[in-house]
Amino acid sequence: MLRVAVPNKGALAEPASEMLGEAGYRRRHDRDLTVLDSANEVEFFFLRPKDIPIYVGSGELDLGITGRDLAIDSGAQVEEILALGFGASTFRYAAPAGQDWKPADLAGKRVATSFPNLVRGDLAGHGVEAEVIRLDGAVEISVQLGVADAIADVVETGRSLRQHNLVAFGDPICVSEAVLVQRGGAEKTKPKAQLAARLQGVVFAQQYMMLDYDCPRTLLERAVAITPGLESPTVAPLADEDWVAVRAMVPRKEVNQIMDELAEIGAKAVLASDIRSCRL
Numbered sequence: 001m002l003r004v005a006v007p008n009k010g011a012l013a014e015p016a017s018e019m020l021g022e023a024g025y026r027r028r029h030d031r032d033l034t035v036l037d038s039a040n041e042v043e044f045f046f047l048r049p050k051d052i053p054i055y056v057g058s059g060e061l062d063l064g065i066t067g068r069d070l071a072i073d074s075g076a077q078v079e080e081i082l083a084l085g086f087g088a089s090t091f092r093y094a095a096p097a098g099q100d101w102k103p104a105d106l107a108g109k110r111v112a113t114s115f116p117n118l119v120r121g122d123l124a125g126h127g128v129e130a131e132v133i134r135l136d137g138a139v140e141i142s143v144q145l146g147v148a149d150a151i152a153d154v155v156e157t158g159r160s161l162r163q164h165n166l167v168a169f170g171d172p173i174c175v176s177e178a179v180l181v182q183r184g185g186a187e188k189t190k191p192k193a194q195l196a197a198r199l200q201g202v203v204f205a206q207q208y209m210m211l212d213y214d215c216p217r218t219l220l221e222r223a224v225a226i227t228p229g230l231e232s233p234t235v236a237p238l239a240d241e242d243w244v245a246v247r248a249m250v251p252r253k254e255v256n257q258i259m260d261e262l263a264e265i266g267a268k269a270v271l272a273s274d275i276r277s278c279r280l
């Protein structure tokens with residue numbers, strides 16, 4: 001039985017459970033701490049994302065979903081086997097607006113954060129000695145309350161920084177997203193590889209859309225250049241011999257631009273649809 005840790009709270013909990021459900025695993029009932037999926041021979045443990053690298057790094061659990069930033073900060077012996085494409089954030093220094101801050105300016109200052117190890121490591125990399133103040137959350141308020149001179153925190157939209165008149169500075173300390181981890185150096189057994197492949201299928205599916213459209217035969221070459229698909233698009237005859245139906249996967253981020261280009265060259269009935277899962 002494969003033992004897998006899943007976030008039970010916070011920004012990663014819902015998308016992680018949703019992705020496992022899409023990948024065909026049994027969904028969590030209410031706030032249960034464990035779910036036994038005997039059909040797939042997997043037991044899920046719903047834990048704090050911060051604790052997950054510790055369980056996986058110690059070998060108690062085989063796999064875990066957590067944030068890359070949390071995995072690094074934990075110092076646990078884990079390695080990423082798959083990036084999951086949700087929970088994206090950057091981890092950045094920030095300080096009161098009105099001054100042009102650089103990481104070197106943090107020397108001798110107090111830096112508040114919930115990720116002390118990540119910050120200590122980065123400060124050391126910059127050769128900067130600063131006092132790291134460990135807080136559990138709401139770190140952005142610490143400067144106005146006088147316990148810190150600067151912070152290092154998760155930035156998603158940047159709204160929390162703006163609300164507290166803080167500006168980010170320096171390169172991101174970490175560019176994070178949700179990741180699937182295993183114990184560092186552990187063997188990637190068949191059950192682990194299978195769960196990773198199923199999740200990979202959902203990650204791909206979320207990054208692509210399926211486009212279907214009708215195209216005059218004379219324009220097929222131009223249309224195929226716009227939607228080359230993965231291998232090559234499916235082209236099927238239509239009842240009207242002058243036309244063909246084309247089907248190709250396209251990157252979700254580019255779908256509207258691609259639809260514009262197809263319409264421009266004379267494609268008709270351009271339909272975009274979601275893909276739930278796939279194996280490429």
Ligand SMILES: Nc1ncnc2c1ncn2[C@@H]1O[C@H](COP(=O)(O)OP(=O)(O)OP(=O)(O)O)[C@@H](O)[C@H]1O
Binds near residue numbers: 049067137
């Ligand atoms: N807007 C966000 N706020 C916080 N964490 C985020 C956000 N977007 C992505 N994340 C990622 O989620 C993980 C943090 O989750 P965690 O559950 O520890 O904190 P949280 O979502 O702030 O919940 P809590 O309310 O317990 O503080 C990190 O990997 C972080 O990079």
Ligand SMILES: O=P(O)(O)OC[C@H]1O[C@H](OP(=O)(O)OP(=O)(O)O)[C@H](O)[C@@H]1O
Binds near residue numbers: 159
């Ligand atoms: O860039 P933004 O979109 O504003 O998102 C980032 C903020 O959101 C999170 O806070 P959360 O609401 O989880 O509260 P917390 O600080 O108590 O964890 C995170 O810790 C930042 O404060």
Ligand SMILES: [Mg+2]
Binds near residue numbers: 137
């Ligand atoms: Mg938080």
